[in-house]
Amino acid sequence: MDNSPDRAPVVDLKAGRLRGAVEEGVTVFRAVPYATPPVGPLRWRPAQPHPGWSGVRDATADGPSVPQMYAEGGDPVLGGHGSPPFDEDCLTLNIWTPAVDAGRRPVLFWIHGGGFVSGSGSMPIYSGEEFARDGDIVVVSINYRTGPLGYLYLGDELDAAGKGRGAEEGEDRPCATGAGNFWLTDQLAALRWVHDNITHFGGDPDTITVAGQSGGAVSTAALAGHPEARGMLKRVILQSPPLGLDIPAPAAYLERTAAYLQFAGAADVDELRELPWPRLIEAAGALFGHTMRWGYWPTPFLPVRDGVTLHEHPGRTLLDDAAADIDVMIGWTREEANFGFALDAGYAEATRDQVVARIAEVFDTDAEAVYAAYARTRPGARPVDVLMDLITDELFRVPCLELAEARAASGRPVWAYQFDLPAPVHDGRLAAAHCLELPFVFHNFDKWSHVPLVRGIAPAVRDGLADTMHQAWIAFVRTGNPNHAGVPEWERYGAESRATMRFDSVVTSVNDLAGHSRTLHEGRRRP
Structure with a gap:
């Protein structure tokens, strides 16, 4: 042919x-x-x-x-x-x-x-x-x-x-x-x-x-x-x-x-x-x-x-x-829920009482204590910030961790990551929101020029991180292992180390990166 x-x-x-x-x-x-x-x-x-x-x-x-x-x-x-x-x-x-x-x-x-x-x-x-x-x-x-x-x-x-x-x-x-x-x-x-x-x-x-x-x-x-x-x-x-x-x-x-x-x-x-x-x-x-x-x-x-x-x-x-x-790679962005809530004027006016009541719907433990635990992780946190962190955890981060924990406990292969690089647009309110890792994975920012989420990211940081993530995805597709020459050693998620790759302006592997969320949600009511 x-x-x-x-x-x-x-x-x-x-x-x-x-x-x-x-x-x-x-x-x-x-x-x-x-x-x-x-x-x-x-x-x-x-x-x-x-x-x-x-x-x-x-x-x-x-x-x-x-x-x-x-x-x-x-x-x-x-x-x-x-x-x-x-x-x-x-x-x-x-x-x-x-x-x-x-x-x-x-x-x-x-x-x-x-x-x-x-x-x-x-x-x-x-x-x-x-x-x-x-x-x-x-x-x-x-x-x-x-x-x-x-x-x-x-x-x-x-x-x-x-x-x-x-x-x-x-x-x-x-x-x-x-x-x-x-x-x-x-x-x-x-x-x-x-x-x-x-x-x-x-x-x-x-x-x-x-x-x-x-x-x-x-x-x-x-x-x-x-x-x-x-x-x-x-x-x-x-x-x-x-x-x-x-x-x-x-x-x-x-x-x-x-x-x-x-x-x-x-x-x-x-x-x-x-x-x-x-x-x-x-x-x-x-x-x-x-x-x-x-x-x-x-x-x-x-x-x-x-x-x-x-x-x-x-x-x-x-x-x-x-x-x-089956080889598994699983990950989340640090502020997933900011995608849907950070720019909503109605949620910007949320009160502490409203958020505490929302916490009480899904936690058996003291909702006020859970609110305080979230607020301590963000100095100057508003009620909507606590709400967004809660939604990120209960919908994305903690269930991902639980799946990784279960697979690791049975000796099944799984690699975990968290995407941390914040978006500068809208005065930084979106932070590392849902979807933000996509252009880095596909390494095709020219096709994202119409997307507000990616505007203002420094080109040097953007391109270096995109190359690292893109090549990790390629390595995983080819071999079942995301490691390559441009990424720090990425260990499988294990029951003891809980190794998680942190994708930011500096890429690092962190043990139990989301430990605060994992332990806090041990008090969550299960369906």
Whole structure:
């Protein structure tokens, strides 16, 4: 095959032929379908294999993203997360590879986050170009159903309304009672597609690292121990997974499903399926307000422990025997919750009594003492600062530590990190907020120029830290160990040392870096 830069690369798959492009020396295939479009009767159905295509399919332009809420002008932190065009026909993936050959390179399979409601694998900030070029690895990013299309749980009502109907009216197909988590069926289908096809793109199906951030890290954890994913992934990277979320069982979830149906103006799933997707997204906005609680991260849509596609909390899967030999890297940012609360004028006026009451909702121990313990770690702390530290701990840092502790206790491999470099923007109020590690990991600040979060970071500090983190991620994808010449010795997290890499202007390994949070939350009420 002639794969010279002046010739468009073409690959032959069972599904059909694909024509990609060479961009800055990296071969790229965009909007590659991995599942049948989930439209019409396939809305709120598990992902189905794509039937293929005839001729040569052009794969040089990004496809549409999953429908989601969108506001012109973005937001003051990320500047937006997902942009038009949107369409339900969105189950595609992008591939970056150093060359279309028989190289059998390690594969990085990236799952974007977005609070289960936004994002796209084709966003420039998630470009795999630098990873492919710098690490000689193949990178895949995926689109999957988010918001109501991916996370709405309809339970037995869906099966009663649609049992026996497939892609064509009258087609008989099995329907698992009470199944949900269509997002997970998408990701499993994409992972299966990559495992079956990546050799055609110079990748090694036996060396796949699944990585994700935020909601994408929850997805990564869910895949790690899933029986259908067994043997298809070797390593996982969990960046800021909100493992402290309460993942509801069906009965609890159906309460918000009923509210969503009301907001959408639909009596049942048949009526809901007839609505255009913009109406579904509008109703999702109403569900935000309905499910919001003071002092908690808003999550109108969540995974569901349906007992069919997901049997337990995703954080538990990495402790199961199925995930025993999977290499794990896990980490968080120092001030995760500042992302959602530091710029909110309403929370700036929070009182001590309000925050103490919020602490009392989740702690069995004296809430005033817990407040004081948090306040001592921040001289001059306002009530909102204590609240943000509390949310960071209970949603991100402490559950990550607990997972690392459990894996270390059983002798299973895990590396831990904390990202500490603060963002100067907005007078420093965001600090080391949720998402801030992403441009350092991808080492692609040129693609983040529109994002307020990264503005003002000193270039010398920025570039040095980005190189260190980027190369650590590459080393982990390639070998299962994040150590490289440019990073201090990074030991596995152990029950005694609790070694944690601290990423800041100076990178250091610290024993029990988050010990204060770990011990303080021993008094937290467990679900």
